[in-house]
Amino acid sequence: MNTRLKFPLRFKILLSQLLVVSVVLSLITFTMATLFQKDKTAYIHDLTSTMALHSAEEAGTLVTGYTEKLKLFSRLMADREMGGREQALKGLFEEFGEFVMVTRSAPDGDEDVYDQAALDAAGVTREDLLRALAPSPADRSATARRPVKGGGGVNAASPRDSGIDPVTGGEPVVEFAAVSPAFQAMKVTIAEPAADGDEPVLTSAVIRLDRLQRIATRSRVFDTFVVDASGRFLAHAETGRVGSVPEGEWWPWVKKASRVSGLTREYESRGAAIVGGFSRTMTGGLTVGVQIKKSAAFLTSRALLLDLLVLSLVLLVGAAVLSQFWSHHLTRPIEKLSEATRMVGQGRFEVEVPASSGDEIGALGDSFNRMATELKQREQALKELYGQLVQSEKMAAFGALGAGIAHEVKNPLAGILGITQLSLRGVESGHPLEKNLHIIEKETKRCKTIIENLLKFARQEQVEFSAVDIALVLSDALAIVDHQLGINSVKVEKEVEEGLPLCRGNANQLQQVLMNLMINAQQAMGGAAGTVRLSAKRLDAGGVEVRVADDGPGIPPKIREKIFDPFFTTKPAGQGTGLGLSVSYGIVKDHGGDIRLESEEGVGTTFIITLPARSEEDGHASAGC
Incomplete structure (x- = not known):
């Protein structure tokens, strides 16, 4: 041998x-x-x-x-x-x-x-x-x-x-x-x-x-x-x-x-x-x-x-020492790259090869690190996609179940609404119960509308649009969440410009968007005292701009890009589905508007909604305003 x-x-x-x-x-x-x-x-x-x-x-x-x-x-x-x-x-x-x-x-x-x-x-x-x-x-x-x-x-x-x-x-x-x-x-x-x-x-x-x-x-x-x-x-x-x-x-x-x-x-x-x-x-x-x-x-x-x-x-002596060091410096990255290749083959994509040199070996190390990072990202994307598929199946089952529940709940709501209206007829004007009965009547009608929308969602039906007064929508949304915000030490400031133009849309859906944004602002403050500012003004180019601003901790830049993605949430497991902002984004888009955010860490976050004003064609149409 x-x-x-x-x-x-x-x-x-x-x-x-x-x-x-x-x-x-x-x-x-x-x-x-x-x-x-x-x-x-x-x-x-x-x-x-x-x-x-x-x-x-x-x-x-x-x-x-x-x-x-x-x-x-x-x-x-x-x-x-x-x-x-x-x-x-x-x-x-x-x-x-x-x-x-x-x-x-x-x-x-x-x-x-x-x-x-x-x-x-x-x-x-x-x-x-x-x-x-x-x-x-x-x-x-x-x-x-x-x-x-x-x-x-x-x-x-x-x-x-x-x-x-x-x-x-x-x-x-x-x-x-x-x-x-x-x-x-x-x-x-x-x-x-x-x-x-x-x-x-x-x-x-x-x-x-x-x-x-x-x-x-x-x-x-x-x-x-x-x-x-x-x-x-x-x-x-x-x-x-x-x-x-x-x-x-x-x-x-x-x-x-x-x-x-x-x-x-x-x-x-x-x-x-x-x-x-x-x-x-x-x-x-x-x-x-x-x-x-x-x-x-x-x-x-x-x-x-x-x-x-x-x-x-x-x-000469320095050259000998330097040559020894340089040869070791030259061959050591190759040995590390060989070891990292074996680890990637075993599915350990978190491995990273140090690429401090600016030569071809350094470029090879950078390419290897990018490959490992991309493989890890693809593996993570596959896991997230699988999770989304599972969540979609759950939501589909929830939709079918919700449609059945909504059908069963609709009848009791009709009874509550009828009794409330009868009670209002028997109450004298100015009686302390009159205000509460009006609130019950209004919220019962809103629940009935939500149930009807849930049924329409389950049946994939379109929501009907009509003339919407944005100022009234803001007031109704604030009246519902004001108590919840108050008990969490969150103060609400409202500033609405007079004479806002009417918009074509669905008041309940827009109210749902505003309520979702205000509740998200209160939850982002983590129980600390703060302020939510609700404002609306006319745009020079026509339309209405609505702002929901808070002085909470703000949103990090890496999260802002994903904030409207379906199923994306920063809340702990079991406390959110990640659909609130995604649904709100879809509602605003269905209304022909736009929603965006401005945020600075430590200062606060502002969601800006722009909605187009009602057109003349919509004003003459029977379904418009």
């Missing part, structure tokens, strides 16, 4: 997926190891260039902002007749916290203003700032000083006399200002044309390097620095190099370049191989550089390759 080795489908899937993953990971690792060195070099150059451009743009924006603020100082200092001028200058120093001192030299006079509180905090004097603004010594002994409120000062010394060089090209000049070893700043100088065409107005400011230094120290990987036009560091990632001269071969190369915008270069600096990017600002002539050591740059590359190898191993 041949023994066949079993190899489950899940293990085939597992091996195929592991093979594919291994080949793909090997190709990825080999390709990246081959190309990474070249791509990394290009990446470092691009990154340093981009960072240099962005940092230069930020530094240029900063210098432009300083220039505009300096112009504001100049305009305010030029208006010496303005009231509150010194207070306004103080406010500018408070608003522009980086500004320490501003000097203005104009043909009509020269002066300087400063923030005394800032000088005290930095441990420098006004003379220190003036030396920083004017490298060439000058005679300042004749200057007179007048204080600015709040810690500032104004001085009439001339920056021109103090050796401040004129600025001629309209662009600001930004230079390093060595105020003191503990306080280093930069000097920004602008030139503006004089009003009379004389020599230009020169305005200079000593500004802290804090914001510029933040640009240089932002990155923890790259070294960023800013160099002024004279070749001194205004900001550097190594704060100790601020104010020094650049080292290495890169500065002469950058200085000679006519246009520096995102240029990159590899060079030596302090015995280390460097990759640097350089860009010059549009304002102020500053050069911004971003550099990184090659060893640090490719150290991250080696670390990345190592991480890639580790990741490959993790992916």
